Amino acid sequence: MAAGRIHFIGGGQMAEAIIRAVVGNGTYKAEQISVADIHEERTAYLNTAYGVQAASKSQEAELAGAEMIIIAVRPQDDLAAVGVAISSHASSGAAVLSIVAGVTIDRLAGYVGAERPIIRVIPNTLTDTGLGYSGAALNAFAGKEQVEEFLNGFGKVQYLEESLIDIFTGYGVAGPNYVYYFIESLADAGVLAGLPREQAWTTALENVEGAVAMLRHSGLHPRQLLDINNSPGGVGIHALYELNNSDFAAGLQRSVKAAVKRTTELGQVQS
Numbered sequence: 001m002a003a004g005r006i007h008f009i010g011g012g013q014m015a016e017a018i019i020r021a022v023v024g025n026g027t028y029k030a031e032q033i034s035v036a037d038i039h040e041e042r043t044a045y046l047n048t049a050y051g052v053q054a055a056s057k058s059q060e061a062e063l064a065g066a067e068m069i070i071i072a073v074r075p076q077d078d079l080a081a082v083g084v085a086i087s088s089h090a091s092s093g094a095a096v097l098s099i100v101a102g103v104t105i106d107r108l109a110g111y112v113g114a115e116r117p118i119i120r121v122i123p124n125t126l127t128d129t130g131l132g133y134s135g136a137a138l139n140a141f142a143g144k145e146q147v148e149e150f151l152n153g154f155g156k157v158q159y160l161e162e163s164l165i166d167i168f169t170g171y172g173v174a175g176p177n178y179v180y181y182f183i184e185s186l187a188d189a190g191v192l193a194g195l196p197r198e199q200a201w202t203t204a205l206e207n208v209e210g211a212v213a214m215l216r217h218s219g220l221h222p223r224q225l226l227d228i229n230n231s232p233g234g235v236g237i238h239a240l241y242e243l244n245n246s247d248f249a250a251g252l253q254r255s256v257k258a259a260v261k262r263t264t265e266l267g268q269v270q271s
C-alpha cells in the first residue's frame with residue numbers, strides 16, 4: 001500500500017483507468033485519492049464508482065494535502081491555469097506528475113515552478129491487466145522512489161531519457177491500438193474466408209497470445225519461426241507473399257512514425 005495522498009487534475013478516461021487499477025488492486029485506498037474536473041458530474045461519477053473524493057472547486061485543501069499531483073488534462077487544455085492552481089496551493093515538496101502527451105518537463109516547470117519534483121509520464125493503457133509499460137522521465141528534483149509504487153499500480157515502468165518519451169508514446173503507449181486493430185482485421189479475415197465470427201474471434205486471440213508465448217519460450221526471432229511454419233510452396237508462404245504485396249510492414253511503420261510526430265505536435269499546442 002502506497003503512503004500519502006494523491007490528487008488528479010482532470011478526471012477523464014485516463015484518470016479513471018488509473019484510479020480503477022490502483023484502487024482495485026489495493027495500491028491506494030480510495031480515501032487517499034481526490035479528483036478535480038471542470039465537470040462536476042464527472043467527479044461525482046468517480047466518487048460513486050470508486051469512492052474517491054470529489055475535490056472542491058478551488059482544490060485548495062486537496063492540493064495542499066497531496067504528496068503527488070497528477071495533471072491529467074489534454075495537451076490542448078489550459079495548462080497555464082492548472083499551473084497557477086498548483087503553484088498557489090501545493091506544498092513545495094509535492095511531486096507534480098504529468099501524463100499529458102507531448103508536454104515537456106521544461107514547459108511544465110514554466111507553469112508549476114522549476115524547483116520541485118516534476119515527473120513526465122506517458123501512462124500505459126493496459127491498466128487493468130498489470131501488463132504494459134508506462135514511460136517516465138524525471139527532473140533533477142524527483143526520485144524514482146517517489147513514483148515507483150504509483151506507476152507499478154497500473155502496469156510496469158521504463159525510465160527513459162526525456163528525448164525518447166515522444167517516441168515511446170507513439171510506439172509503446174499507442175502500441176495496444178496497433179494490436180487491437182490487427183486482431184480485429186485478422187478476425188474479419190477469418191469471417192471473410194467463411195468461419196463463424198465466434199470461432200474466428202477466439203482463434204485470433206489464441207494465436208496472438210500463443211505467438212507471444214512462443215517467441216518468449218523459444219527465444220527465436222520471428223523470422224526463424226516463420227521459416228519453420230512456411231513449408232516450400234505451401235500455405236504460409238503464399239499468405240506472406242500477399243501480405244508483402246500489401247505494404248503491411250511499411251504501413252505499420254509509417255503509422256508509428258505518424259503517432260510519434262503527432263505527439264510532438266500536441267506538446268506544442270498552447271490553449
Ligand SMILES: NC(=O)C1=CN([C@@H]2O[C@H](COP(=O)(O)OP(=O)(O)OC[C@H]3O[C@@H](n4cnc5c(N)ncnc54)[C@H](OP(=O)(O)O)[C@@H]3O)[C@@H](O)[C@H]2O)C=CC1
Nearest residue numbers: 010011012013014015037038072073074075077099100101
Ligand atoms: N486516453 C489515453 O489512452 C491516454 C491519454 N493520455 C494523456 O492523458 C491525458 C488525459 O487524456 P484523457 O483522459 O483521454 O482525456 P479526457 O478528455 O477524457 O479527460 C480530460 C478531462 O479533464 C477535464 N479538464 C480540462 N481542463 C481542465 C482543468 N483545467 N481542470 C480540471 N479538469 C479539466 C476535461 O474536461 P473537458 O472535456 O471539458 O475539456 C476532461 O473531463 C491527455 O493529456 C492525454 O495525452 C496519455 C496516454 C494514453
Ligand SMILES: O=C(O)[C@@H]1CCC=N1
Nearest residue numbers: 101125169170173174
Ligand atoms: O491518443 C492519445 O492521445 C493517447 C496518447 C497516447 C495514446 N493515446
